[in-house]
Amino acid sequence: MQEYEVVVIGGGSAGLAAALSAYENGLNKILIIEKNSSLGGILNQCIHTGFGIHVFNEQLSGPEYAQRFIDKLDNTSIEIKLNSYVTKIDKDKTIYYSNDAEGFQVIKAKSIIMATGCIERTPGAIKLEGERLSGILTAGLAQRYLNIEGYLVGKKVFILGSGDIGLIMARRMTLEGAKVLGVAEIMPYSNGLRRNIAQCLEDFNIPLYLSHTVKEVKGKDHVEQVVICQVDENKNYILGSEKTFDVDTLILSVGLLPYNNVLEDLGVQMSSTKGAVVDENYQTSIEGIFACGNALHVHDLVDYVTKEAMQAGLGASRYVKGLLKHGKYIETKNKNGINYVVPQKFCLQNIDKEIMFKFRVTKPFQNVKILIQDGDRTIKSIKKMFLLPSEMENISLNLSELKDCKSLSIEIMED
Amino acid sequence: MTYDVAIIGAGIVGCFLARELSQYNLNVIVLEKDNDVGNEASMANSAIVHSGYDPIENTLKAKLNVLGNAMFDKICEELDVKFSRIGSLTLAFNEKEVETLKMLQQRAFNNGVDVEILTYEQIKQIEPFVNENVKAGLYAKTAGIVDPFNLCIHAMENAIDNGVTLILNENINKIIKENDLFILNNKYQSKVVINCAGINADEINNLVNKETFKIISRKGQYYVLNHFKDEFVKHTLFMVPSDKGKGVLISPTTSGNYLIGPSAEETNKFSKSTDLKTLDEVAKQANLMVDKIPYYQTIRTFAGLRATPSTHDFIIQESDTKNFINVAGIESPGLTSSPAIAKMVVEEIISKMLPLTKKENYNPKIKKYIKIKELTLDEKKKMFAIDKDYGTIICKCEQVSLGEIKDCLSRSCPPHSIKALKKRLRVGFGKCQGGMCQAEALSVLAKFYKVDKKDIMYDNLNSYILYSKTKGEN
Ligand SMILES: Cc1cc2nc3c(=O)[nH]c(=O)nc-3n(C[C@H](O)[C@H](O)[C@H](O)COP(=O)(O)OP(=O)(O)OC[C@H]3O[C@@H](n4cnc5c(N)ncnc54)[C@H](O)[C@@H]3O)c2cc1C
Ligand SMILES: Cc1cc2nc3c(=O)[nH]c(=O)nc-3n(C[C@H](O)[C@H](O)[C@H](O)COP(=O)(O)OP(=O)(O)OC[C@H]3O[C@@H](n4cnc5c(N)ncnc54)[C@H](O)[C@@H]3O)c2cc1C
Numbered sequence: 061m062q063e064y065e066v067v068v069i070g071g072g073s074a075g076l077a078a079a080l081s082a083y084e085n086g087l088n089k090i091l092i093i094e095k096n097s098s099l100g101g102i103l104n105q106c107i108h109t110g111f112g113i114h115v116f117n118e119q120l121s122g123p124e125y126a127q128r129f130i131d132k133l134d135n136t137s138i139e140i141k142l143n144s145y146v147t148k149i150d151k152d153k154t155i156y157y158s159n160d161a162e163g164f165q166v167i168k169a170k171s172i173i174m175a176t177g178c179i180e181r182t183p184g185a186i187k188l189e190g191e192r193l194s195g196i197l198t199a200g201l202a203q204r205y206l207n208i209e210g211y212l213v214g215k216k217v218f219i220l221g222s223g224d225i226g227l228i229m230a231r232r233m234t235l236e237g238a239k240v241l242g243v244a245e246i247m248p249y250s251n252g253l254r255r256n257i258a259q260c261l262e263d264f265n266i267p268l269y270l271s272h273t274v275k276e277v278k279g280k281d282h283v284e285q286v287v288i289c290q291v292d293e294n295k296n297y298i299l300g301s302e303k304t305f306d307v308d309t310l311i312l313s314v315g316l317l318p319y320n321n322v323l324e325d326l327g328v329q330m331s332s333t334k335g336a337v338v339d340e341n342y343q344t345s346i347e348g349i350f351a352c353g354n355a356l357h358v359h360d361l362v363d364y365v366t367k368e369a370m371q372a373g374l375g376a377s378r379y380v381k382g383l384l385k386h387g388k389y390i391e392t393k394n395k396n397g398i399n400y401v402v403p404q405k406f407c408l409q410n411i412d413k414e415i416m417f418k419f420r421v422t423k424p425f426q427n428v429k430i431l432i433q434d435g436d437r438t439i440k441s442i443k444k445m446f447l448l449p450s451e452m453e454n455i456s457l458n459l460s461e462l463k464d465c466k467s468l469s470i471e472i473m474e475d
Numbered sequence: 476m477t478y479d480v481a482i483i484g485a486g487i488v489g490c491f492l493a494r495e496l497s498q499y500n501l502n503v504i505v506l507e508k509d510n511d512v513g514n515e516a517s518m519a520n521s522a523i524v525h526s527g528y529d530p531i532e533n534t535l536k537a538k539l540n541v542l543g544n545a546m547f548d549k550i551c552e553e554l555d556v557k558f559s560r561i562g563s564l565t566l567a568f569n570e571k572e573v574e575t576l577k578m579l580q581q582r583a584f585n586n587g588v589d590v591e592i593l594t595y596e597q598i599k600q601i602e603p604f605v606n607e608n609v610k611a612g613l614y615a616k617t618a619g620i621v622d623p624f625n626l627c628i629h630a631m632e633n634a635i636d637n638g639v640t641l642i643l644n645e646n647i648n649k650i651i652k653e654n655d656l657f658i659l660n661n662k663y664q665s666k667v668v669i670n671c672a673g674i675n676a677d678e679i680n681n682l683v684n685k686e687t688f689k690i691i692s693r694k695g696q697y698y699v700l701n702h703f704k705d706e707f708v709k710h711t712l713f714m715v716p717s718d719k720g721k722g723v724l725i726s727p728t729t730s731g732n733y734l735i736g737p738s739a740e741e742t743n744k745f746s747k748s749t750d751l752k753t754l755d756e757v758a759k760q761a762n763l764m765v766d767k768i769p770y771y772q773t774i775r776t777f778a779g780l781r782a783t784p785s786t787h788d789f790i791i792q793e794s795d796t797k798n799f800i801n802v803a804g805i806e807s808p809g810l811t812s813s814p815a816i817a818k819m820v821v822e823e824i825i826s827k828m829l830p831l832t833k834k835e836n837y838n839p840k841i842k843k844y845i846k847i848k849e850l851t852l853d854e855k856k857k858m859f860a861i862d863k864d865y866g867t868i869i870c871k872c873e874q875v876s877l878g879e880i881k882d883c884l885s886r887s888c889p890p891h892s893i894k895a896l897k898k899r900l901r902v903g904f905g906k907c908q909g910g911m912c913q914a915e916a917l918s919v920l921a922k923f924y925k926v927d928k929k930d931i932m933y934d935n936l937n938s939y940i941l942y943s944k945t946k947g948e949n
Binding site: 095143145147156158159160161162163164166179180182183184185187188189190191192193194195197198200201204205206208209210211212213214215236276277280281282308309319321324325327 | 698699703704745746747748749750751754773774775776777848852855856859860863864865866867868871872874876877906907908909910911913914918928929932933934935936937938939940941942943944945
């Protein structure tokens with residue numbers, strides 16, 4: 061049986077960076093297994109620019125960003141299997157995959173990095189009301205049809221949810237000649253990046269209906285009408301506020317969910333982000349199995365995916381070389397105003413200089429402090445003008461700040 | 476060509492009628508308005524093979540339910556359909572309901588169904604998830620669950636293999652009788668017509684007869700939960716029927732998912748819409764039985780329409796017009812009864828209209844379907860040696876390979892739409908609901924049928940997915 065030092069599952073931006081980092085940190089037998097016929101993952105269908113601002117100081121398109129990493133693979137010993145899907149892994153790190161060239165294969169790995177990306181929340185998951193019709197589809201699927209297959213899914217479009225993909229698609233479909241009649245967002249604030257609201261909606265005069273949701277979808281075989289309605293603080297309909305739009309398409313951009321069917325089957329401890337619980341090296345509850353990228357928690361910027369994956373690659377290389385120490389874990393707690401923190405735990409002995417914590421707030425805040433504490437001791441306090449749930453925050457702490465640390469919590473202090 | 480029998484409607488009743496008739500030397504045609512078989516009530520129901528304790532004694536419902544239930548092991552073996560006798564528990568929460576259970580036990584006895592009343596402690600042993608306030612339950616071992624999609628599809632595949640003709644997208648709206656022959660939609664001539672048009676059976680009847688019954692449409696809404704690793708309910712859990720209705724059920728499905736529902740509300744005959752208010756009500760009722768239902772695992776909600784007849788029992792008889800047979804008002808337990816209904820119609824009614832001689836080469840079995848996900852590694856490797864396409868996984872959530880899709884397309888009742896493919900192989904039925912694989916599945920269908928991708932429909936003929944090619948792609 062083939063044995064690798066590290067097998068990376070998923071060849072998107074996370075998988076690519078993780079594999080390269082493992083290689084740069086001294087591993088040689090590295091394999092990337094990717095389901096699609098090319099590397100790059102979701103980046104391949106993101107033909108808009110806005111990638112790489114932090115990593116390359118440039119505004120690249122998705123495929124361009126991916127290509128920078130794909131090019132680097134050339135001079136390495138990293139092996140790649142495309143069109144190959146991993147269906148199962150065992151606790152002893154046996155990996156089962158299949159493709160149309162080798163059939164059903166079983167390989168062994170000393171370590172595994174899960175970089176399987178995310179899926180979109182579906183009409184079913186949000187219990188969308190109304191008829192089940194064609195013409196209701198998620199934004200990422202509509203994006204794939206448009207940017208990869210070359211087809212527009214409709215001419216008159218309404219969008220539910222202000223997630224970034226929906227916003228990007230509002231602009232993209234408008235440029236392709238479709239009419240986007242509006243975007244409804246159930247929350248009183250947008251769930252997309254501020255720059256996307258400005259560049260994708262405002263610049264095209266597409267109305268954003270905050271505190272609104274779709275109450276009904278009507279039609280016979282295909283969408284004919286969408287009825288939206290305002291909601292109160294408890295998300296109950298405010299009857300009488302209904303507006304009806306004659307459209308042929310309803311696009312949903314209502315959130316992304318880490319996709320971890322393989323990890324779930326394996327019985328790895330999962331967190332509220334629907335990704336695995338990980339430590340400072342992105343190691344999961346099973347030793348030697350790491351997770352990063354959108355499979356761990358959904359990122360809005362690819363640059364942070366890359367950085368996270370590099371750390372996971374480094375972690376895997378240290379694990380393989382036996383350099384990871386078995387120290388005591390300190391838990392990170394999300395308190396007031398913080399939705400989640402990654403990593404959920406850390407071991408001081410395995411931190412070189414600093415550690416980055418990533419988190420999202422539960423709702424928008426203005427003029428507040430982010431407070432990081434060890435019990436009663438304030439480690440750091442950071443003033444923030446704006447905090448939005450749609451924008452992932454990150455804070456790095458160095459070892460000296462964490463000296464003698466026994467617990468760690470992050471919370472929002474309002475004045 | 477003149478057909479011996481024309482069947483209107485390819486729901487489960489039409490599919491089993493076609494299969495039952497296909498054993499004989501008859502020319503049979505099935506006319507279905509939708510782009511697939513089993514596209515109405517037969518695909519949106521609780522998928523329970525009822526034991527038969529519930530229908531009132533001496534009704535057709537009682538008789539055919541019990542007969543039908545007994546036929547499932549053999550039929551599902553022949554037709555390669557998932558079926559499992561997991562048993563049902565009807566739960567009572569107070570003394571009055573316990574009394575009702577005793578009445579149902581007596582009814583079960585009269586109907587010839589083996590049941591047993593269990594105490595809370597006994598129930599807890601076999602079904603640990605039920606709430607503590609359960610007083611007793613009626614346990615029916617013979618109740619089962621079935622894959623209703625493939626029950627229809629495989630029955631029709633088998634019928635077609637044995638010579639039946641299926642015409643899809645043919646909405647029957649005109650029937651005239653001339654010289655003892657029926658002419659349907661000015662196109663199809665037949666000696667005998669069977670009306671099994673589900674919710675529309677009254678309208679079809681009225682094309683040739685005076686109105687003798689009405690079909691009322693009653694909607695039932697459900698939650699579908701994903702399959703997950705943790706333990707959950709293992710039996711079909713019912714509530715004790717009351718004057719308020721039958722109540723909701725919680726049940727595993729043959730694919731490891733869970734159904735919670737249905738509601739019951741009168742509607743028009745077109746709307747299969749769902750609404751949160753009703754679904755909240757369904758959840759409240761279901762929580763009475765099990766309070767730890769993982770609703771966050773919901774992957775879909777849906778509604779089905781019951782064809783409730785004004786006569787309150789199945790209508791299975793020759794109509795006032797000679798050789799025109801109504802099989803109408805087939806509401807629950809219609810799925811369970813369907814094989815017995817087909818047998819009854821053929822043996823008791825059609826046998827008096829047409830000579831029935833058996834075909835020599837009739838084969839009751841279909842070729843087994845390969846399910847890569849369920850094979851051992853060695854078996855998978857063998858399949859790969861036969862066809863490399865078994866190695867390419869198209870649907871990730873349900874792990875369905877290209878080879879399986881191609882096999883399905885080569886069958887005699889193949890999928891023409893994304894939804895038809897989903898019903899057959901579960902492609903796009905999982906957690907991502909096709910978000911990840913629909914584009915690939917659509918490409919496979921377009922390639923197979925040699926059409927442009929935009930000609931592949933989601934379901935019926937007007938349900939396009941792709942509207943137009945973009946500027947750059949002409
Ligand atoms: C539509 C969209 C627009 C975005 N826009 C921007 C932007 O403008 N700027 C920006 O900086 N960031 C943007 N982002 C964020 C960022 O690009 C993504 O978060 C990042 O690319 C995710 O990378 P990933 O490797 O974690 O996941 P993915 O790119 O999804 O890669 C996962 C890969 O794993 C493969 N895979 C999954 N399961 C298996 C398996 N079992 N076996 C084998 N292979 C498997 C998949 O095929 C896929 O290729 C956007 C994200 C999306 C979704
Ligand atoms: C909510 C719900 C839950 C249920 N649960 C169960 C259960 O757990 N167990 C059980 O045994 N039974 C159950 N049933 C009952 C069962 O589903 C039905 O009895 C059964 O599916 C009826 O089959 P059918 O063929 O008569 O009707 P249908 O499946 O509705 O088929 C009728 C067909 O006729 C076609 N048609 C209609 N009009 C025309 C026309 N003009 N021209 C051509 N074709 C036409 C339709 O397109 C359709 O394909 C349930 C029903 C519902 C609604």
